[in-house]
Amino acid sequence: MTAHALPNGIWRREAVAEVRRSLRLPQFLAPTVLTPAAFYGLFTLAVAKSPSPAFAAATLAGYGVFAAAGPALFGFGAGVAMEREQGLIELKRVSPMPAGAYLAAKLAASLVATGLALVLIYALAVVAGVRLPAATWLALAAWHLASCVPFALIGFGFGMRMSGKGAVAVANALFLGCSVLGGLWIPSAVLPGWMQALGEVVPSYHLGQIARALVGADTIGSRAGHVLAVLAMTVMAGWWARSGWQRSPA
Amino acid sequence: MHPGDQRFEAPERGYDREIAARLTGVAKSLGSTPVLGGFDLDVRAGEVTALLGPNGAGKTTAVSLLTGRLAPDAGTATLFGLDPRGAAARTRLGVMLQAAGLPDVLTVAEMVTLQSGYYRHPRPLAQTLALAGLADLAERRCGALSGGEARRVHYALAICGRPDLLVLDEPTAAMDRVSARALWATVREAADTGAAVLLTSHDLMEADALADRVVVMDAGVVVADATPAALRARAGGSVIRCRTHTAPGAARAMPSVHNASAEGAELSVVASDGAATVRALLLADPDLSALRVADATLEDAIALLLDRADRRITA
Numbered sequence: 001m002t003a004h005a006l007p008n009g010i011w012r013r014e015a016v017a018e019v020r021r022s023l024r025l026p027q028f029l030a031p032t033v034l035t036p037a038a039f040y041g042l043f044t045l046a047v048a049k050s051p052s053p054a055f056a057a058a059t060l061a062g063y064g065v066f067a068a069a070g071p072a073l074f075g076f077g078a079g080v081a082m083e084r085e086q087g088l089i090e091l092k093r094v095s096p097m098p099a100g101a102y103l104a105a106k107l108a109a110s111l112v113a114t115g116l117a118l119v120l121i122y123a124l125a126v127v128a129g130v131r132l133p134a135a136t137w138l139a140l141a142a143w144h145l146a147s148c149v150p151f152a153l154i155g156f157g158f159g160m161r162m163s164g165k166g167a168v169a170v171a172n173a174l175f176l177g178c179s180v181l182g183g184l185w186i187p188s189a190v191l192p193g194w195m196q197a198l199g200e201v202v203p204s205y206h207l208g209q210i211a212r213a214l215v216g217a218d219t220i221g222s223r224a225g226h227v228l229a230v231l232a233m234t235v236m237a238g239w240w241a242r243s244g245w246q247r248s249p250a
Numbered sequence: 251m252h253p254g255d256q257r258f259e260a261p262e263r264g265y266d267r268e269i270a271a272r273l274t275g276v277a278k279s280l281g282s283t284p285v286l287g288g289f290d291l292d293v294r295a296g297e298v299t300a301l302l303g304p305n306g307a308g309k310t311t312a313v314s315l316l317t318g319r320l321a322p323d324a325g326t327a328t329l330f331g332l333d334p335r336g337a338a339a340r341t342r343l344g345v346m347l348q349a350a351g352l353p354d355v356l357t358v359a360e361m362v363t364l365q366s367g368y369y370r371h372p373r374p375l376a377q378t379l380a381l382a383g384l385a386d387l388a389e390r391r392c393g394a395l396s397g398g399e400a401r402r403v404h405y406a407l408a409i410c411g412r413p414d415l416l417v418l419d420e421p422t423a424a425m426d427r428v429s430a431r432a433l434w435a436t437v438r439e440a441a442d443t444g445a446a447v448l449l450t451s452h453d454l455m456e457a458d459a460l461a462d463r464v465v466v467m468d469a470g471v472v473v474a475d476a477t478p479a480a481l482r483a484r485a486g487g488s489v490i491r492c493r494t495h496t497a498p499g500a501a502r503a504m505p506s507v508h509n510a511s512a513e514g515a516e517l518s519v520v521a522s523d524g525a526a527t528v529r530a531l532l533l534a535d536p537d538l539s540a541l542r543v544a545d546a547t548l549e550d551a552i553a554l555l556l557d558r559a560d561r562r563i564t565a
Contacts, residue, residue, distance in 0.1 A: 013367045
């Protein structure tokens with residue numbers, strides 16, 4: 001079926017266009033990039049006066065997940081809903097572009113924003129005395145970047161189902177709710193029991209626990225259990241995203 | 251065979267050369283509202299097909315089924331013999347939607363380049379921009395375009411891939427007449443070089459100027475499928491308007507009259523033989539005044555048709 005084959009490079013070009021687009025919207029990019037650094041700097045480094053490097057590293061684990069959740073929830077949830085209202089998704093839908101390329105391009109833009117946010121908080125951590133082996137830094141960065149995926153899929157799912165305004169509200173609620181319940185700001189171990197229990201159902205908790213394990217901080221529960229929970233939530237979010245794309249005619 | 255004869259051979263696509271898109275016995279409800287019921291439509295290569303009908307007739311739904319945005323409840327929709335919902339079937343499709351937006355911060359050239367990349371043999375950027383009348387706007391961000399300019403960008407996105415089927419949903423709404431006429435010329439050229447074109451429009455002048463074939467739909471079914479000339483002929487050739495006390499019912503009984511309606515004392519009659527009908531009207535009411543006779547337009551033809559939607563005609 002050569003007559004119907006798609007040309008090469010669609011996914012790459014779509015990603016480049018989407019990253020370029022997000023870089024030209026500093027009013028959306030700046031908050032998601034700067035907020036994690038501001039929070040990390042304020043709550044961990046400034047409030048704790050002179051925190052121990054171990055404490056700074058343990059909290060860094062959580063703030064990295066926080067840095068991933070923002071661009072993913074806002075870029076996908078609010079972004080997709082607004083693009084749908086503007087008829088941009090409609091444009092893509094009638095084109096030969098495969099749906100996956102759109103998703104991948106948005107993910108690329110989220111990863112760029114997350115990467116920028118991570119550079120800032122990692123730099124603050126180094127200033128606070130955090131010293132980790134190069135391999136640990138790399139593993140941590142990879143895990144933090146990968147943390148975008150479940151949030152992106154969740155965001156895509158509600159972005160395809162809600163109005164732009166509604167999606168912004170939901171993105172905010174999920175962003176803050178998941179961060180608190182997931183123990184990204186205040187470690188889960190010192191949260192009240194009911195909050196810990198609720199934390200079990202949000203991806204940020206499991207993502208954060210694995211990140212803590214990577215930097216050698218104390219964790220709750222088994223690593224394998226957290227990995228399984230993340231995988232299960234990602235699969236469910238993927239189904240939620242896919243059905244959202246299919247159900248919405250516009 | 252002489253090698254020089256090869257250019258007369260049919261292109262490789264074979265079976266789907268004639269029918270670019272087809273809806274067969276399609277039924278579709280949106281929510282609990284039936285929109286299409288047993289709807290058939292063929293869009294053929296080398297022809298401009300205009301899909302016309304009142305608001306709510308199901309035009310947009312029919313287009314959505316052909317472009318893969320909706321799936322039929324019953325019946326089949328095919329695009330070059332494939333399911334329109336697959337990305338592969340859309341590699342030969344160019345669509346200009348009515349309600350689509352553009353990303354504000356990308357330039358016209360960036361947007362057209364991105365879209366061109368979805369197709370295997372796209373036009374060169376400069377050619378696409380020239381055809382859509384955008385050569386001077388290439389570096390303009392889409393967010394800074396006027397309504398008519400944005401429509402031209404959507405047209406560029408539709409034609410950049412040299413599609414074998416071009417779907418144009420109200421293409422010249424929000425365009426000035428000069429831009430609209432320039433667009434018509436390029437649409438005509440696309441059809442003349444073998445593309446199938448499906449056009450929906452509220453502008454019947456546009457349909458009359460462009461279409462080889464007019465499909466009129468009402469309440470989810472096809473009520474006419476004919477050339478614009480055949481439809482105008484069906485409408486009778488003349489529209490006669492006058493002030494008279496002759497009732498529409500009496501006028502309808504006169505020779506060559508297809509239809510008649512009245513607003514107050516103003517009677518409108520659609521007739522095939524204008525002179526004979528005028529004589530009959532004068533005979534019935536020697537005092538009639540403000541007599542005007544005009545050629546029936548496509549609009550008259552369609553108004554007449556929708557009045558009598560039970561009569562299916564083809565030509």
